[in-house]
Amino acid sequence: MTVILDNISKSFGQVRVLHNLSLEVEDGEFLVLLGASGSGKSTALRMIAGLEAVSEGRIEISGRDVTEDLPKNRDVAMVFQSYALYPHKTVAENIGYPLKIRRISRAERDTQVRDVASQVQIDGLLERYPRELSGGQRQRVALARAMVRRPAVFLMDEPLSNLDAKLRGHMRAELKHMQHELGITTIYVTHDQVEAMTLAHRVALLEGGKLQQLAEPKTIYENPESLFVAQFIGSPPMNVAHGRLENGTFIIGNDRIETGGNATVSNAVIGLRAEDCRVVGSGEGQIQASLFANELIGDHTLVTARVGADSLAIKAPKDFDGGYDSDIGIDFDREKLYLFDNDTGERIRRH
Amino acid sequence: MSRTLMQRLFEPRSIHEIAPGTGVIVYSALFLWTAFVLFPIYWVFITSFKTPVDVNSGPVYLPFIDFWPSLHAWQDLFVFDYKDTLRAYMNSLIIALFSTAGSVLIGSMAAYALARFEYRPKFGVIVMFILVMGVAFYTVGSFGVDWRLASASGIAVFVFLVMSLSRHFKLQLSNGDILFWVISQRILAPIVVVVPIYLMFQQVNLLDTHIAIILTYTVINLPIVVWLMYDFFRSIPFDLEESAQLDGASRLWIFWDIVLPLSRSGLAATTLLVMILAWNEYLLALFLSTSQAQTMPILVAAMNAGERGILWWTMSAVIIVMIIPVIVLAVVLQRFIAKGLLLGAVKG
Numbered sequence: 001m002t003v004i005l006d007n008i009s010k011s012f013g014q015v016r017v018l019h020n021l022s023l024e025v026e027d028g029e030f031l032v033l034l035g036a037s038g039s040g041k042s043t044a045l046r047m048i049a050g051l052e053a054v055s056e057g058r059i060e061i062s063g064r065d066v067t068e069d070l071p072k073n074r075d076v077a078m079v080f081q082s083y084a085l086y087p088h089k090t091v092a093e094n095i096g097y098p099l100k101i102r103r104i105s106r107a108e109r110d111t112q113v114r115d116v117a118s119q120v121q122i123d124g125l126l127e128r129y130p131r132e133l134s135g136g137q138r139q140r141v142a143l144a145r146a147m148v149r150r151p152a153v154f155l156m157d158e159p160l161s162n163l164d165a166k167l168r169g170h171m172r173a174e175l176k177h178m179q180h181e182l183g184i185t186t187i188y189v190t191h192d193q194v195e196a197m198t199l200a201h202r203v204a205l206l207e208g209g210k211l212q213q214l215a216e217p218k219t220i221y222e223n224p225e226s227l228f229v230a231q232f233i234g235s236p237p238m239n240v241a242h243g244r245l246e247n248g249t250f251i252i253g254n255d256r257i258e259t260g261g262n263a264t265v266s267n268a269v270i271g272l273r274a275e276d277c278r279v280v281g282s283g284e285g286q287i288q289a290s291l292f293a294n295e296l297i298g299d300h301t302l303v304t305a306r307v308g309a310d311s312l313a314i315k316a317p318k319d320f321d322g323g324y325d326s327d328i329g330i331d332f333d334r335e336k337l338y339l340f341d342n343d344t345g346e347r348i349r350r351h
Numbered sequence: 352m353s354r355t356l357m358q359r360l361f362e363p364r365s366i367h368e369i370a371p372g373t374g375v376i377v378y379s380a381l382f383l384w385t386a387f388v389l390f391p392i393y394w395v396f397i398t399s400f401k402t403p404v405d406v407n408s409g410p411v412y413l414p415f416i417d418f419w420p421s422l423h424a425w426q427d428l429f430v431f432d433y434k435d436t437l438r439a440y441m442n443s444l445i446i447a448l449f450s451t452a453g454s455v456l457i458g459s460m461a462a463y464a465l466a467r468f469e470y471r472p473k474f475g476v477i478v479m480f481i482l483v484m485g486v487a488f489y490t491v492g493s494f495g496v497d498w499r500l501a502s503a504s505g506i507a508v509f510v511f512l513v514m515s516l517s518r519h520f521k522l523q524l525s526n527g528d529i530l531f532w533v534i535s536q537r538i539l540a541p542i543v544v545v546v547p548i549y550l551m552f553q554q555v556n557l558l559d560t561h562i563a564i565i566l567t568y569t570v571i572n573l574p575i576v577v578w579l580m581y582d583f584f585r586s587i588p589f590d591l592e593e594s595a596q597l598d599g600a601s602r603l604w605i606f607w608d609i610v611l612p613l614s615r616s617g618l619a620a621t622t623l624l625v626m627i628l629a630w631n632e633y634l635l636a637l638f639l640s641t642s643q644a645q646t647m648p649i650l651v652a653a654m655n656a657g658e659r660g661i662l663w664w665t666m667s668a669v670i671i672v673m674i675i676p677v678i679v680l681a682v683v684l685q686r687f688i689a690k691g692l693l694l695g696a697v698k699g
């Protein structure tokens with residue numbers, strides 16, 4: 001089912017936490033709202049759920065205007081960050097709760113509860129209480145409770161953030177598989193860009209209550225529209241170095257880098273992904289730097305280099321070895337170089 | 352490195368242990384305190400089995416050794432004076448039960464509202480209401496205006512003032528202020544309101560009735576219930592209620608099916624406390640009851656004013672009878688006051 005946010009805004013008193021957000025979620029799409037805390041992503045989700053009133057604009061679910069509807073009449077199910085399992089009810093009662101409220105007969109309820117429980121592999125736990133479950137199991141119960149209703153839309157508010165790193169990776173894959181299998185439109189809120197990149201069909205990146213970019217993960221990674229997006233997406237985030245742009249030549253310290261354009265910007269920034277940089281000998285390459293630290297990650301070594309006041313992270317081969325504070329050169333392909341205006345944060349295109 | 356004797360005695364090997372020397376001191380202190388606390392109960396208990404001679408001829412401590420127990424005090428209580436005792440007992444039971452039920456019911460609803468909704472009354476509006484009502488009372492009292500007319504026009508004037516003036520008032524109160532106002536009602540010593548309360552019930556001919564005492568107790572215990580339950584409701588994660596709301600439950604059903612079961616331990620503790628307060632209350636009962644509605648504390652106190660002097664033995668028997676329900680209640684409710692009920696509601 002589709003979800004349409006038409007110019008929605010939210011203010012708490014004088015404070016405006018969401019500014020004119022518009023987006024359309026397609027049927028069966030997995031859309032991730034990504035942002036740091038305070039970016040308005042959770043507020044947007046709660047507005048779709050009906051837990052937060054809409055200050056301006058309208059929300060449409062499955063072609064129906066639900067802006068003024070109560071949460072229970074919107075046909076949405078939500079998975080909370082805290083899971084919000086009812087502690088005095090068993091797992092079976094928790095999963096069956098939405099059905100019980102809808103007065104579905106006990107027999108019918110039992111079948112459906114058993115059905116979803118086996119889908120998320122918790123059929124053995126139905127008689128337990130939430131306090132007797134591990135974090136991962138609780139997460140599955142919360143998921144099952146959302147699934148059992150077959151809602152038009154799934155809403156998920158950082159559902160994986162309370163799990164440890166290993167389990168989070170595992171659940172991420174399961175979640176993606178399940179969403180693909182059920183084909184239910186899903187809106188997922190997270191602050192973790194890795195989660196966003198791996199799960200989403202499209203990512204909506206929010207900052208300060210404003211939509212920064214809405215695109216597929218690959219696009220948002222390879223073609224960020226602003227300095228903010230570039231630095232938010234990627235692990236490690238995109239390297240930036242400050243300098244000035246004169247007639248298409250970027251000047252940083254004593255180095256001059258030909259960018260191929262002809263723009264002039266006094267306060268400019270170049271952006272480079274860690275994997276697009278190569279460490280070369282001193283005097284070679286396009287930027288001269290000093291080696292600050294190297295960390296062996298496993299399949300590669302992460303080299304941190306200093307250029308003036310900026311730090312650049314470079315992915316080097318795993319057998320890379322360099323002394324601290326030694327001089328190195330950094331080389332890269334010109335088409336991998338991004339240019340931004342540091343004052344506006346906007347991308348400078350080379351045309 | 353070997354440890355000196357003092358270190359062995361007073362420095363524990365790990366942070367989870369008590370050193371032997373410290374242990375001896377701590378447990379001796381605890382033992383002394385326990386004896387100090389329990390002795391009066393023991394003393395009352397054995398005194399209820401003493402004859403007047405045993406009591407008056409100096410202290411005796413051990414039944415069957417120091418003195419021979421007798422049931423004569425209990426006989427006084429349950430055979431000769433049984434009507435008085437039974438009536439006071441029933442009065443105390445009825446008053447404690449109904450006033451507790453009243454204050455827990457009303458107080459927990461108020462506490463839930465304060466814990467879940469944000470109220471922002473304007474200070475100016477409250478002052479205006481008090482002023483208007485003051486004027487209305489004054490006209491009724493001094494000029495003999497019909498009270499219905501006075502209150503109706505008072506409300507009309509108030510509504511008019513609110514509509515025309517309230518947007519000019521800036522100072523807003525919050526839930527915290529309301530909560531403090533509620534608890535301040537209990538900080539006030541009851542003695543200062545005992546005369547007005549007496550006069551009020553005298554006016555409506557309710558002195559020496561259950562209803563007067565029940566109403567008074569309900570009101571004086573409300574602040575305690577609101578205060579305790581407010582904290583308790585606050586500790587129930589809001590997520591649970593929002594989740595139930597999305598699952599399709601109505602507000603009332605959420606309160607009944609999610610909030611109440613989760614506050615069982617808080618409700619039990621509050622009920623126990625309020626019940627004990629109502630059961631033991633003396634001052635207000637003294638003013639509001641003369642004979643028919645007398646409660647147990649009044650009966651006990653009356654015993655040191657008898658014409659035969661203080662009947663220590665009968666008084667002790669009454670006190671024993673009086674503390675039994677409280678002990679029973681504490682035992683019954685104590686299993687609800689167990690902690691950890693909310694475990695597993697949120698997070699891992």
